[in-house]
Amino acid sequence: MARRSSWFSLAVTGVLAAVAIVGAVALVLLLVSADSGATAADAGEDGFTVIRPDPRLTPGDVFPVGTDVICVTGYTKKVRNVPAAVRREVLANYNFTAPSGTFEVDHLIPLELGGSNDIKNLWPEPEKPAPGSLQKDRLENRLNDLVCSGKLDLATAQQAIAADWYAAYKRYVLER
Secondary structure, X not given: OHHHHHHHHHHHHHHHHHHHHHHHHHHHHHHHHHHHOOXXXXXXXXXXXXXXXXXXXXXXXXXXXXXXXXXXXXXXXXXXXXXXXXXXXXXXXXXXXXXOOOEXXXXXXXXXXXXXXXXXXXXXEEXXXXXXXXXXXXXXXXXXXXXXXXOOOHHHHHHHHHHOHHHHHHHHHHOO
């Protein structure tokens, strides 16, 4: 009997040590990401985990253009130009590593709202968890429709998406 309880004590001690190590590693990763400017994630009042860019790294930036330019079909294809080196710099600034295809280096203020290709307007946006890049794409299209139809001022749309894209998504996509 003494042998069995000794084995059991050893197993429990091993499990507790493993849990403590995993917890310590998670805490270190949390602290490192907090200092690195990593993409911010928080649970909103509706319970969703929302990924947002770090405003210190990605405050947003726009081209000096108006609706006469951005509302022309094909505009974004003409101005989209983010070299691979800039994409890598964005990922490095955010200390971001994830498998290719699970995120995109995205424009905070989208090209279709006059957003620029400057690094101040780029961030690594995950596809998941939802709401993620697919929901933000829906918001971008909706805001472009509103701006180009004259129902929303361009500066208002730019400010809304730069300040909190998820709040803008709820306002302009979910509550319509």
